[in-house]
Amino acid sequence: MIHTSLPPKFGDVDVIIAGGxxxxxxxxTRLADADPSLVILVVERGRSELASEVFHEGDDGNGYQADLKNDALRWFVSKNQFEGTKKYRTVGCxxxxxxxxxxFNLMNGPPSRxxxxxxxxxxxxxxxxIYSLQKRTDVASTIREAARMKSIPPMPIxxxxxxxxxxxxxxxxxQHPSDIDSMNAIWRDSDQVPDQEQERKSAAAGHLLPRINKMTYxxxxxxxxxxxxxVLIDxxxxxxxxxxxxxxxxxxxxxxxxxxxxxxxxxxxCSGVLGTPxxxxxxxxxxxxxxxxxxxxVVVPLPxxxxxxxxxxxxxYAYKTNLSPGQTTDAFTKGIMTKEDLYNNKHGLQDLKLNTVTGKVRxxxxxxxxxxxxxxxxxxDHFxxxxxxxxxxxxxxxxxxxPIISDGSPCMGITVLSSSPISTGCIHILEPFGENPIVFENGYFTGEGGSLDLKLHVWMYKKQREIFRRMPCYRGERPEMHPPFAADSPAACIETTEPxxxxxxxIAYTAEDDxxxxxxxxxxxxxxxxSIGTCKMLPTEKNGVVDAELGVHGITGLKIADLSIIPGNLSAYMHNQMALLIGEKAAEIILKKL
Ligand SMILES: Cc1cc2nc3c(=O)[nH]c(=O)nc-3n(C[C@H](O)[C@H](O)[C@H](O)COP(=O)(O)OP(=O)(O)OC[C@H]3O[C@@H](n4cnc5c(N)ncnc54)[C@H](O)[C@@H]3O)c2cc1C
Structure with a gap:
C-alpha cells in the first residue's frame, strides 16, 4: 500500500527503510520478495509520482539549469569559499x-578498478x-548496449x-566496453536518449511499484x-x-x-549522501x-x-564546427529535427547521443x-x-x-570533471529539530589537495583545447563557454572558416591567461x-561510520545502505549503478541475519 499518512493503529513493523x-x-523489494510475511515500511520524503522533466531551458551561465521549483529535486546551498567567485552554489539531490x-540523466559510465x-x-x-556489478542485469544490458555501439560507425565528431x-x-x-583497467583511454558510450516507447525504469517503477499494490504483498x-x-535508540x-x-x-x-x-x-x-548524515x-x-x-x-560519538x-x-567547454546540423545533435535537442529526420536523412548520424565517448586520463x-x-x-601522496x-x-x-542553451547551430563540446578529487566538503545539522538550517560545504578546490584539483582542471583545459584545434571540423571556440581571455592574448577565442x-x-598561455x-x-x-562518502564504510579510527555488514558502529539494529557509505572514490556515471548494487548487497546481508 502507498500512504501519505499512516492509518490509525498501523502497528509495529519488522523493517523500516528510511528513504525510498x-x-x-x-x-x-528484495526483502519483500524473499519473505512476504515481513512487515516492511519504506518512508520517503518526496512524492510517489514519477518526476516530470526536471531540466528546463535557460542558463545561469553555469550549465544545465535544473528546475528549482520541481519538488522531485531538493537543493542544498553551499557557500563558495573563494573571493570573487559566486557566493553560493547549489547541489541538487x-x-x-x-x-x-x-x-537521473540515464548515463552509465564504465567503472574503474x-x-x-x-x-x-x-x-x-x-x-x-566488480563481479556483482557485472552480474546485475541492467548493468549487463548497458555493457551489451556498449558492445553494440562498437559495431556502429562512429559519428564524425x-x-x-x-x-x-x-x-x-x-x-x-x-579495447572493450567493460574494460575497467585502461588509463589514458577512451570508451564509446551507448545511446542516452530513450526511444519514445522505452519506459524509464527507475528503482521505483521497475521494482517496487509493480509489487506494492498486489494482494501477494x-x-x-x-x-x-x-x-x-x-531514529529512536534505547x-x-x-x-x-x-x-x-x-x-x-x-x-x-x-x-x-x-x-x-x-x-x-x-x-x-537509505536517505542518500545528503540525507543520511x-x-x-x-x-x-x-x-x-x-x-x-x-x-x-550524544548517543554515539562518530566524528x-x-x-x-x-x-x-x-x-x-564548447566549439564551433562546420558539420551540418544533422551531423550533430543540436538540431534534435532544439526541436528543429526529429529523431526520425536524423535517421531517415542519413546525415551521417547513426545514433542519437548527447555524449559519444568517455575518457579517463591523467x-x-x-x-x-x-x-x-x-x-x-x-x-x-595521492596519485x-x-x-x-x-x-x-x-x-x-x-x-x-x-544542449538546452544551444541556439541550434552545430556545435561540439566536452564536459570535464575531476575523476578523483582530493578536496572534500561536509554536511551537518545546526538545530535539533527539522531539517533546516544546515551547514553544507561542497569543498571544491579546498584543503590540502585543492590546488592540485584546480591545476588538473587547468591542465585538462589546455589539453582538450589543443585536441579540438586539430580536428578537421573545428571552426573556433564558443566564447560563452570559454574563459574570457584578453582579446590580444594568444589564448583568445577565435572563429575560422578553415581548419x-x-x-x-x-597556444602559449601567458601568466595572465593562467x-x-x-x-x-x-x-x-x-x-x-x-555525491558520495558522508558515512563511510571504514573503521572508526579512520573516521568510518559503518562496518562491512552495513551496521552503524556502536549501535545495534541500524544499518546504512546508500552512496554515503562509499569509502573512497567513484567515477562519474557509476553512481546510479552503484546505488542499485548497494541495495542488492544490503538485501543479501540483511536476509542472512533476519
Ligand atoms: C538530477 C540527477 C541526475 C543524475 N544523473 C545521473 C546519471 O546520469 N548517471 C548516474 O550514474 N547518476 C546520476 N545521478 C546520481 C544518482 O542518481 C544518485 O547518486 C543515486 O541514485 C543515489 O542513490 P541513493 O540510493 O544513494 O540515494 P537517493 O536515490 O538520492 O535516495 C535517497 C532518498 O531518500 C529520501 N530522503 C532523504 N532524507 C529522508 C528522510 N529523512 N526521510 C525519508 N526520506 C528521506 C530522498 O527523498 C531520496 O528519495 C543523478 C542524480 C540526480 C539528482
Whole structure:
C-alpha cells in the first residue's frame, strides 16, 4: 500500500527503510520478495509520482539549469569559499520515490578498478564488487548496449576527436566496453536518449511499484511525502524505531506532531549522501562538536558522520564546427529535427547521443613536473603509486555540452570533471529539530589537495583545447563557454572558416591567461549530481561510520545502505549503478541475519 499518512493503529513493523531512493527501493523489494510475511515500511520524503522533466531551458551561465521549483529535486546551498567567485552554489539531490534513479540523466559510465580498491570490508573487495556489478542485469544490458555501439560507425565528431586525441595526447581506444583497467583511454558510450516507447525504469517503477499494490504483498507499505525525523535508540544503544513527520497527517492549526513507528528487527537509513548524515545527527550519532552545537545529546560519538563529502567539480567547454546540423545533435535537442529526420536523412548520424565517448586520463610524469614542487608532493601522496587512478574524466558531446542553451547551430563540446578529487566538503545539522538550517560545504578546490584539483582542471583545459584545434571540423571556440581571455592574448577565442593547419603550434598561455583560466574554473565549476562518502564504510579510527555488514558502529539494529557509505572514490556515471548494487548487497546481508 502507498500512504501519505499512516492509518490509525498501523502497528509495529519488522523493517523500516528510511528513504525510498535508488538503493532503498531495491532493498525493500528484495526483502519483500524473499519473505512476504515481513512487515516492511519504506518512508520517503518526496512524492510517489514519477518526476516530470526536471531540466528546463535557460542558463545561469553555469550549465544545465535544473528546475528549482520541481519538488522531485531538493537543493542544498553551499557557500563558495573563494573571493570573487559566486557566493553560493547549489547541489541538487533526488526528493521523490525511486530517488536518483527516477530523475537521473540515464548515463552509465564504465567503472574503474581503482574505485573499488579503497573498500576494505570483507565482501566489498574490488573483485566482489566488480563481479556483482557485472552480474546485475541492467548493468549487463548497458555493457551489451556498449558492445553494440562498437559495431556502429562512429559519428564524425567522435572519430575526429579520437584521431586527434591519439596523435596529440596518446589517448587510445579502450579495447572493450567493460574494460575497467585502461588509463589514458577512451570508451564509446551507448545511446542516452530513450526511444519514445522505452519506459524509464527507475528503482521505483521497475521494482517496487509493480509489487506494492498486489494482494501477494499485503505487508509491504510505502509512506510518501513524509520524512524520518529521528531514529529512536534505547539505553542499550539498540534502535527501536523511528519518529516520522507526515504533513498530510497534520491539520492546519495543529502543532507539528511526530508519529512513532516501532521496528521489531531493523531500521535501514537509505536517505542518500545528503540525507543520511542529517538523520544520524538528529538521532545523536555524529561528531560530538556538531551535536553539542545543535544541542543534541550524544548517543554515539562518530566524528566521520557528515564529513568527507565528495563531488566531482565539472566544467563544460564548447566549439564551433562546420558539420551540418544533422551531423550533430543540436538540431534534435532544439526541436528543429526529429529523431526520425536524423535517421531517415542519413546525415551521417547513426545514433542519437548527447555524449559519444568517455575518457579517463591523467597527466604524464613530465607534465606533473611542470606543476612545481609543492603540487608534485601532493601528486606523489595521492596519485603516483596508483597508476590506475584517473585524475580527470571527460565526455565528448556531439552538440553543445549543455544542449538546452544551444541556439541550434552545430556545435561540439566536452564536459570535464575531476575523476578523483582530493578536496572534500561536509554536511551537518545546526538545530535539533527539522531539517533546516544546515551547514553544507561542497569543498571544491579546498584543503590540502585543492590546488592540485584546480591545476588538473587547468591542465585538462589546455589539453582538450589543443585536441579540438586539430580536428578537421573545428571552426573556433564558443566564447560563452570559454574563459574570457584578453582579446590580444594568444589564448583568445577565435572563429575560422578553415581548419587550422596540421602543424599548428600550441597556444602559449601567458601568466595572465593562467590567472583568468583559474578564476574561470573556480567560478564555473558545477556538481555532476555525483555525491558520495558522508558515512563511510571504514573503521572508526579512520573516521568510518559503518562496518562491512552495513551496521552503524556502536549501535545495534541500524544499518546504512546508500552512496554515503562509499569509502573512497567513484567515477562519474557509476553512481546510479552503484546505488542499485548497494541495495542488492544490503538485501543479501540483511536476509542472512533476519
Ligand atoms: C538530477 C540527477 C541526475 C543524475 N544523473 C545521473 C546519471 O546520469 N548517471 C548516474 O550514474 N547518476 C546520476 N545521478 C546520481 C544518482 O542518481 C544518485 O547518486 C543515486 O541514485 C543515489 O542513490 P541513493 O540510493 O544513494 O540515494 P537517493 O536515490 O538520492 O535516495 C535517497 C532518498 O531518500 C529520501 N530522503 C532523504 N532524507 C529522508 C528522510 N529523512 N526521510 C525519508 N526520506 C528521506 C530522498 O527523498 C531520496 O528519495 C543523478 C542524480 C540526480 C539528482
Amino acid at each position: 531512493g535508488t538503493a532503498g527501493c531495491i532493498l525493500a 533526488a526528493n521523490v520515490l525511486g530517488g536518483g534513479s527516477t530523475v 581503482w574505485d573499488f580498491e579503497s573498500w576494505e570490508g570483507s565482501g566489498w573487495q574490488a573483485e566482489d564488487l 567522435e572519430s575526429q576527436f579520437m584521431t586527434s586525441a591519439a596523435k596529440r595526447a596518446g589517448w587510445v581506444d579502450a 499485503p505487508n509491504f507499505h510505502v509512506l510518501v511525502e513524509s520524512f524520518v525525523q529521528r 539505553e542499550n544503544n539498540k534502535v527501536t524505531g523511528v519518529e516520522v513527520y507526515s504533513p498530510a497527517a497534520q491539520s492546519n492549526d495543529e502543532e507539528r506532531s511526530l508519529t512513532v513507528i516501532k521496528a521489531r528487527k531493523l531500521v535501514v537509513a 542529517l538523520l544520524l545527527e538528529m538521532s545523536g550519532i555524529g561528531d560530538p562538536s556538531v551535536l553539542d552545537r545543535a544541542d543534541i545529546p 566521520g558522520v557528515g564529513n568527507g563529502y565528495r563531488e566531482c567539480p565539472t566544467l563544460d 597527466p604524464s610524469e613530465d607534465e606533473i613536473e611542470q606543476f612545481g614542487p609543492e603540487l608534485r608532493k601532493v601528486w606523489d 603516483k603509486m596508483h597508476p590506475g587512478k584517473a585524475t580527470t574524466e571527460f565526455q565528448l558531446s556531439p552538440c553543445h555540452p549543455n 587550422l593547419p596540421e602543424d599548428v603550434e600550441d 590567472r583568468v583560466l583559474e578564476a574561470y574554473i573556480l567560478q564555473r565549476a558545477w556538481g555532476m549530481w555525483a
